[in-house]
Structures are given as C-alpha cells and as structure tokens.
Amino acid sequence: MRWARARGCNEYDLWGVPDSEEDALEANFTDRSDGLWGVYRFKRGFGGELRRSAGPWDRVYLPGMYRLYSMLVRYMGEREPGH
Numbered sequence: 001m002r003w004a005r006a007r008g009c010n011e012y013d014l015w016g017v018p019d020s021e022e023d024a025l026e027a028n029f030t031d032r033s034d035g036l037w038g039v040y041r042f043k044r045g046f047g048g049e050l051r052r053s054a055g056p057w058d059r060v061y062l063p064g065m066y067r068l069y070s071m072l073v074r075y076m077g078e079r080e081p082g083h
Contacts (some may be wrong), residue, residue: 014043022050 001014018025018032019039029041060066 014046014048017043017050025050 004012016036018036022026025040029037029044058066
C-alpha cells in the first residue's frame, strides 16, 4: 500500500466482505466469525466505505484448464463445513 501511495494512488480496493447490507454488517460484525466476518472486522478498522460492484470476471485463455479449475473450486467448496 505504501508503494502504491508513493506512486499517486489515493484509493485501494481491499475487496470482499460478507454479502449483507451495511446495517446488517454493522449489527453483526462483533458477534460473527464465520465466512468473511473477520475480514470485515479487519477492514472496518481502516475507516473505508462499502462499495458494491459487479465483481471480477475471468479471462479464459485455456478453456479445458479453466473447466478443470472450476470443477476443483466447486469440489473444494462442497467440502467446507456448512456447505
């Protein structure tokens, strides 16, 4: 962040918090620790603002490898507790 700041960046997207409205985030951040709640608690300490966006897109150069990667991500997600 210091490197970016030294080169003129005045914003940094820390990306990713629980998918809830801001009032729900504020009401629950001290009680929840699952998912991205710890991340939200950490980022909240920087005093930033919540911004919604369409999210990232993947540019696929090797479709076969990407399908394999997607299947692996899905498989690993199903193995996590609570899924």
